Amino acid sequence: MSTLKYSRQRESIKEYLNSSCEHPTADMVYMSVRQEFPNISLGTVYRNLNLLADLGEAIKITTPNGGDRFDGRTAPHYHFCCTKCGNVIDLDLKELTHVNEAANEHFDGIIESHSMMFYGTCSDCINNQ
Amino acid sequence: MSTLKYSRQRESIKEYLNSSCEHPTADMVYMSVRQEFPNISLGTVYRNLNLLADLGEAIKITTPNGGDRFDGRTAPHYHFCCTKCGNVIDLDLKELTHVNEAANEHFDGIIESHSMMFYGTCSDCINNQ
DNA sequence: TATAATTATAGTAATCATTATTATTATTAA
DNA sequence: TTAATAATAATAATGATTACTATAATTATA
Numbered sequence A, B: 001m002s003t004l005k006y007s008r009q010r011e012s013i014k015e016y017l018n019s020s021c022e023h024p025t026a027d028m029v030y031m032s033v034r035q036e037f038p039n040i041s042l043g044t045v046y047r048n049l050n051l052l053a054d055l056g057e058a059i060k061i062t063t064p065n066g067g068d069r070f071d072g073r074t075a076p077h078y079h080f081c082c083t084k085c086g087n088v089i090d091l092d093l094k095e096l097t098h099v100n101e102a103a104n105e106h107f108d109g110i111i112e113s114h115s116m117m118f119y120g121t122c123s124d125c126i127n128n129q
Numbered sequence C: 001t002a003t004a005a006t007t008a009t010a011g012t013a014a015t016c017a018t019t020a021t022t023a024t025t026a027t028t029a030a
Numbered sequence D: 001t002t003a004a005t006a007a008t009a010a011t012a013a014t015g016a017t018t019a020c021t022a023t024a025a026t027t028a029t030a
Helices: A008-019 A026-033 A042-055 A099-104 A123-128 B008-019 B026-033 B042-055 B099-104 B123-128
Strands: A059-061 A069-071 A079-082 A088-090 A110-121 B059-061 B069-071 B079-082 B088-090 B110-121
Touching (some): A008 A026, A008 A042, A099 A110, A099 B110, A110 B099, B008 B026, B008 B042, B026 B042, B042 B059, B042 B069, B099 B110
Parallel strands (some): A079 A110
Antiparallel strands (some): A059 A069, A110 B110, B059 B069
């Protein structure tokens, strides 16, 4: 196994993830971090986002359209995805703690976690339409 | 607006979706329907799967790896996705009916639906490891 | 502190899933 | 039966992501 080595690029990516609340795509992270590191490569962004997700320092959010999104907020919470504009928004909804066990009752494998995504229209799209 | 025209290819795709319980990817549908229509195009498969989903005759399941999957069972239900092999399995868990309203309480837009995916290890991967 | 070892990067090519294009074919309406 | 039109097959194009490789940055060691 290889040991993790510091990199300023990864630090900048992590910082941006933690400061942003828009659940950016890899490309959005790329655009932002390029202000500090004009030569950073999109591959570097992807590699580090996935690394941070593996380390548990970020969450990868699978969406139906427009690529995965990333979230620096690692505490369990749920998301809303607007079917009009695709934006992802944090929800204030307490964690469903018993569903994993409930789902496991009639199931032959081992259930460890779940993710839930809510869909509809965000307030921006309601107002601007 | 254009009127829908019958096609034997679409009929075969629909039939396969309804007979299968493995939540096939577009490519799996393609492989199967090719036995009846050797010249069918992958584009035709994609177009019809999306069309069926739009018509409400199938459900598109977004997964973290390996492409979207399709389900001919349209009654609301939840899925499990194995983190080892990627297989998608139906769960016997009753629908969470109040979460949409609960999520909407502190939210500025309109929430219409949700999807939930459970993760863990399926029984095949537990046994074969 | 200099040097060696090793990981990370930039730049680029390749891959995978999906959608778009277009000439031809199948279905439906007149 | 013919005309209108939607669907298809074949292929090209796109978008998101990963793989490759020579160089640069970081860390360990002498």
